[in-house]
Amino acid sequence: MAKGDPGGTTRSRRAAPRSKKGAAGDPELVQLLTPEGERIDSATGPDGTEYRVDFTDEEYRGLYRDLVLVRKLDAEATALQRQGELGLWASLLGQEAAQVGSGRALRAHDMAFPTYREHGVLYCRGIDPIMPLGLFRGVDQGGWDPNEFKFNMYTIVIGAQTLHATGYAMGITMDGKVGTDDGEAAIAYFGDGATSQGDVNEAFVWASVFNAPLVFFCQNNQYAISEPLERQTRVPLYQRAAGFGFPGVRVDGNDVLASYAVTRTALDNARHGQGPSLIEAYTYRMGAHTTSDDPTRYRIASEVESWQAKDPILRVRAFLEKQQIADATFFAEVDEQARRESVHLRERVLSMPNPEPVTMFDHVYPNGSPLLDEQRAQFNRYMESFEGSAH
Amino acid sequence: MAKGDPGGTTRSRRAAPRSKKGAAGDPELVQLLTPEGERIDSATGPDGTEYRVDFTDEEYRGLYRDLVLVRKLDAEATALQRQGELGLWASLLGQEAAQVGSGRALRAHDMAFPTYREHGVLYCRGIDPIMPLGLFRGVDQGGWDPNEFKFNMYTIVIGAQTLHATGYAMGITMDGKVGTDDGEAAIAYFGDGATSQGDVNEAFVWASVFNAPLVFFCQNNQYAISEPLERQTRVPLYQRAAGFGFPGVRVDGNDVLASYAVTRTALDNARHGQGPSLIEAYTYRMGAHTTSDDPTRYRIASEVESWQAKDPILRVRAFLEKQQIADATFFAEVDEQARRESVHLRERVLSMPNPEPVTMFDHVYPNGSPLLDEQRAQFNRYMESFEGSAH
Amino acid sequence: MATETLTLGKALNTGLRRALETDPKVIIMGEDVGKLGGVFRITDGLQKDFGDQRVIDTPLAESGIIGTAVGLAIRGYRPVCEIQFDGFVYPAYDQIVSQVAKMHYRSGGRLSIPMVIRIPFGGGIGAVEHHSESPEAYFAHTAGLKVVTCSNPQDAYVMIQQAIASDDPIVFLEPKRRYWEKGQVDLDAPLSDAYPLHSARVVRPGTDVTVLAYGPMVRTCLEAATAAAEDGRELEVIDLRSLSPLDLAAAYESVKRTGRAVVVHEAPSNIGLGAELAARITEECFYSLESPVLRVTGFDTPYPAARVEEEYLPDLDRVLDAVDRTFGW
Amino acid sequence: MATETLTLGKALNTGLRRALETDPKVIIMGEDVGKLGGVFRITDGLQKDFGDQRVIDTPLAESGIIGTAVGLAIRGYRPVCEIQFDGFVYPAYDQIVSQVAKMHYRSGGRLSIPMVIRIPFGGGIGAVEHHSESPEAYFAHTAGLKVVTCSNPQDAYVMIQQAIASDDPIVFLEPKRRYWEKGQVDLDAPLSDAYPLHSARVVRPGTDVTVLAYGPMVRTCLEAATAAAEDGRELEVIDLRSLSPLDLAAAYESVKRTGRAVVVHEAPSNIGLGAELAARITEECFYSLESPVLRVTGFDTPYPAARVEEEYLPDLDRVLDAVDRTFGW
């Protein structure tokens, strides 16, 4: 499967074997694969846009592989945190389809601005999953060059990155990299809670006024830590967009195909000069907010169970099985790969060195600062004063 | 005319003498009095709400009087600034109808949160127009108790007051003062430029989530200093509301009747527990942004002229004349009252004393502070050291 | 007898409960303060007992929290706002420094904003970025705000109630890494008899060096004093408690006796509280000082990765090192 | 010969123009910076000559200005953001202190944010509230930001270009009450030869007292020095220019000679720049000081009404009063 461009290849296409027009469920929700693994031929967005995908078997299998790997690596990180190897972990459990679908819809030159939970998008960008673990282990504060990976650093301050994404997208326009088939686009990830932040709404204003080639991708996982969606809004979030002058659509965020289709369309519109749009990926945070959180304090088991039935991976597997696109050997092989990669990840986390304390004085300023030089020197002298002592 | 409640009286009613359904112009614009002074019987908002007013002759004359007085006092303030008696003045010229219409729609117990330009609303609240001049003269920083006048201090930081209004309105609900005919409501004033601020959008979120009894009253005067509306939005501002889950309506802000009707309805909905709404009063800033501004740098004379034809006062006068609700004696009497009040205002401004310098240490904290006591004492000693000297 | 052993966190929780009981106008607002009881459980159980009109889970926006709290205060309420972590107070900065801080002044004393802004602050808990900030200088430099912090459960219990009862807008900084530390708390002593909110306190008398600290660093300094005593040096430790206004009477008196002063805080050194303390003590005790006032602080870098925070934060050894230097000057 | 007499405002305008010419990645963004040329006309004519893709009128939201500028910087641009008045920078505070200041550090040095945030600051122009603030301590206390200010047209012209050329994020404070003051500006001297951006400068040598100031107060101190000279006292006046990092080599050298120091700024005293200067000078010059370092500053109140700002702001007399006090200690 062509990384970042599964829609671009041919071979044995298997478009919507069990054709079914319009999701059985919510008319507001774009869905192309039901929780039972039934393919829906095409779905219509609120503005009449038709969404469909046309994947090869190979590509379907690739998406399944992504989903399984992303979940497994995430579980490994959670385990590492439980064992004290990470200080914290924000699991994406339940949100794999939204992330893999949107992540795979990105082209190589598109730029993504994640929150702290987009491990799945990161994976789809072809980035080593070890990369964000320094932050969560506490050995660095992010530590990568956004431009190298076309993936911004994780952003913890809620909503701040949506403005960065907007500015970046304005820069795409200023660079003349918009309006053609090989135009560029940016995507800003954020949560349902984030929609209440001033910054996110200012990003909506800016993106609209400057017609920025940007996709706002909101993973509505129903919670902002303990607060359910109704603490942030009383209408569906995708509707926020219209009042700012651009389209919004709600997609089944547990459906990797629909998530892909909707994001791909939005990105293509953006790169062709049609400006920003908002995607609300309707999903659910199956686990805790982070490893520090205890969700039993604020939500009931039955709610979680009801979402279990909408699992983003099971439905793809059901589809692959029913359509005989994949067999037991394939599933076993994917599981084995996931196991291998997670073991590999674990090994590398365990061997991540602690930073030298004195490095904390580095990289405060590109041009340095005499104050820090002085503090670094003092610190070194101070540390040396203990050398040889029992300290 | 019953201050704050012109709709509540009876006597000789003269509802829409020249009946005309739906404004000739923009179907998006609620209008009840055309620039030519023709009454429109009723107008329909985007959500189907019917707006109409039913004023007595006395009330019509009262509105005219308000408009003329407000304009005259404003002009006097501008003149005072030109003569160096005020440091700055933000004129409301052109926005009289939006302010008088909405201001008269308020009931005595409703609370208003102005920007720095709501001199007309202030006047309708029955507040002495001298009150805000201390701020503009530089003798105080606002200097009144919002609760005493049911009118918050002027707020210069764009958008900040919309959150205050929202919190205040939440408090109305918490006090159980909502849901009945004598419920209370709040109104937040802000400009078109303000709609880009995070705070304003956060206020939309909050007001919606808490179903606050609040009217967001946006005077879209087409400019934020030099920046035309398209720097803030590419769709009509009233449409912003729907995405936050409450209704929005655009009213002809140069039409005092429509401004009254729309605001009255929105306030009544709020006080009855139907939550917030947004009014976009479509108007024009006829003068400079403030006395420091030079609008010729950024807008052309013909634009200003085209709005001159929509003057908020001329149309009321035309209507009163055509309908013989008022005669030359009345107009002369109003002019004379305006002259008198403005002379009176001027006299009082000229005699506003400068504050004693040492008062700058007062009222930093309700409970005081030893640091300030010390600084005050030092300051007094320092000032005394000059006494008798030539200084 | 109502003296109980409580953690600092539980003492705050109990103090908040008491405030909610005492005054029906007191309300608590913030992210996750309701059902969850806050990420540090400081508001645990309060929504259950006082209802969601008094303990309000807000939308996720700090400017909104403070801005609406201003409006509620105008309406007569006494909002206690929780900011989830120190690093997330900045979106509310405008509302805090331009609105909350100035309202009383702007109104010529006619309007008060009796608001408490609770912020868990400081490092030492192994957190990721933005979760270990020490923003006290930003607020203490701001005229119109008062700033306090507590270092032990007893103070936590009393000071939070005093802050809520005060008509001044107060930033209440909670030393998050001390939330789990235990101490005796007298639950019965009437608030009116309590030690004044804006007064510093000598927490260990001594004769050789005056050590000034607040919040999380008080304990560090007390430990340093214990260690120093073993070496025969008596540190006098002062818990400032109020960061704005500062109460330096005890410090002046102390330094005039000891001739030496060390100031300790986690925040970066440059233009921090330590600078002010050094400047004022020097001005007041100029002829008594045997050495300049020395500062032991976080460094002037962004808060570093958790695995080096131990070296970033002042600890017992760094305090003692500074004490030594005051003698070697 | 390209030495011209320019106002400080015009010098900034000319420096900005030069920066736009020199580097196509330089862009200017802010409220009213385009057609209007900014409320102080500092960007006058620039949009006309460089187009609205380089000089961008933004929506009215400061967090948006700085936040989108961060994104533009990631994309390779060098944004110069104008904040219309000092009092309106706070809505952008989170983006400035949590994002702009920390990006380089967070990336482990891999990403730079070469941004300049221009802020007209300080009082003395008879303005209404929020238009006369001196927020320098907030920024200078923030690790990861650099802060500079200019006091005369020549520095304005050079420093704005240096700031834009620097890869560090820089808060550039413009002394608004000095915008209209004139001075000679050498328009031809190459930037590479210019006096370093982060260095202080002795602007008047003297022997009796060292006076430290920056931005709008430099002129006030020079006037005080002239007056003092008439009384036979020679003040050495140092223009700090860089508020973070501070360059105090000249100050130390000076104080060691004079034994006396006075620090002057408009911002409130409490935890202001003056505190830091006093603390460092005392530490470095402990045995040379004949009196404590004294501060002449704005008071610890919100900025007062315009009609009393003259008494609020340090003036010649207050500087001289402090000078006197250093002698009477």
Ligand SMILES: Cc1ncc(C[n+]2csc(CCOP(=O)(O)OP(=O)(O)O)c2C)c(N)n1
């Ligand atoms: C400005 C800010 N305030 C508070 C927080 C603390 N916090 C971290 S995640 C979170 C909830 C975010 O909810 P949402 O946007 O729905 O994203 P999710 O975590 O559900 O993916 C909060 C309140 C923060 N990181 N930043």
Ligand SMILES: Cc1ncc(C[n+]2csc(CCOP(=O)(O)OP(=O)(O)O)c2C)c(N)n1
């Ligand atoms: C936060 C903030 N930023 C900038 C300003 C400077 N300023 C004062 S009025 C104004 C324009 C406001 O436009 P709008 O909201 O349309 O109101 P209008 O003045 O047109 O009534 C600006 C930018 C301010 N007061 N507050």
Ligand SMILES: [Mg+2]
């Ligand atoms: Mg969420």
Ligand SMILES: [Mg+2]
């Ligand atoms: Mg406007």
